[in-house]
Amino acid sequence: MRYRKVPDETVRRMPLYLRGVRVLSERGQSNICSKSLADYLGVSAWQIRKDFSYFGELGKPGVGYDTSKLDKQIRRILNLVRSHSVVLIGVGNLGSAILSFTGFGQYGFNIIAAFDCDANVIGKKKGHVVVDDVSEISRLKKNSVDLGIIAVPASAAQEIADVLVSIGIKGILNFAPVYISVPKKVKIVTIDIAIELARLPYYMSSGQSQGAWE
């Protein structure tokens, strides 16, 4: 399913809504209104309705949303109906943390391989995979992997991204604090942890009110 002109910020919030719908559903709520979802997630109900409006009518006005239907609809919108294979490059501290993370499965992500250049790490089992030599990435069958996670130092990130693009990766989650150039058809999301921390002090003196999630 393809939707044009949907703001990136809306796409960014949709998985958050999915997480909220699931928690409320697990709590036995088979029907929810945007207000209850908003309260649970710490966002505004107006924002949720606005975001949903990009994808047509997801619920019936006044009667709220059927949680199991909404779960399925959001997964369809986000292309999460089928599972996606993921490779991780860089099995240092952060990469090891990612491999031990159990939260990916609920969105249908399978980390199928991990790569590093450190001989002390190659061949070791981490999470569900055995770490391979990074020089082996290019031997992955073309288009056999959907997404890549880059957790290497900044100096190596571009080279790794180029290899990932060459084997047909469609999206990259990058933790290296550096700009990576990729073809337009490849989506890249960068999480620079230091930069996320660096915006907190701004609010220490300004006393601005704000939501808990953005």
Place this chain on the structure above:
Amino acid sequence: MRYRKVPDETVRRMPLYLRGVRVLSERGQSNICSKSLADYLGVSAWQIRKDFSYFGELGKPGVGYDTSKLDKQIRRILNLVRSHSVVLIGVGNLGSAILSFTGFGQYGFNIIAAFDCDANVIGKKKGHVVVDDVSEISRLKKNSVDLGIIAVPASAAQEIADVLVSIGIKGILNFAPVYISVPKKVKIVTIDIAIELARLPYYMSSGQSQGAWE
């Protein structure tokens, strides 16, 4: 320095600009234009000028920005002129990765303490700190710490946040995939790694063009 009505998205991008300014400065550029900064960071020059406009005139029209002045000005805007003390709660895989991370210093962050509830971790040295028992957090002197990083399981995150608020923490970087309620004066930024990954498949079929950073 306090600026009202600055969008959160602008504040989010300011540390990114700071990172870019520094790299270009280290490369010997004492004067840069918004275009060269934009090209380096993979954002639009228009966006940079718009973001800067919230904080008055940062450069002279037509002659660009003096990098060392711009560095100082952005740090002043972001309240990064002085250093900030940080505590980390949760020294599992992710917490250990954060403690070993060397990128915080450049923004003036010092992780001064780390806490966990696991007896196998308490007392061990990780990065520059020795891990303390989580029950000791409340013994930190009130207002002696600026920021907190939460890297505990979702089920424990709210309780930890409450303790951090009680000792006067002003901002929280939260990695637990859950909504945390804090007083309005406390800024909280949540990084849910699975959710960041979960928005990539949306772009796999839509073929939308997009920048490398957002």
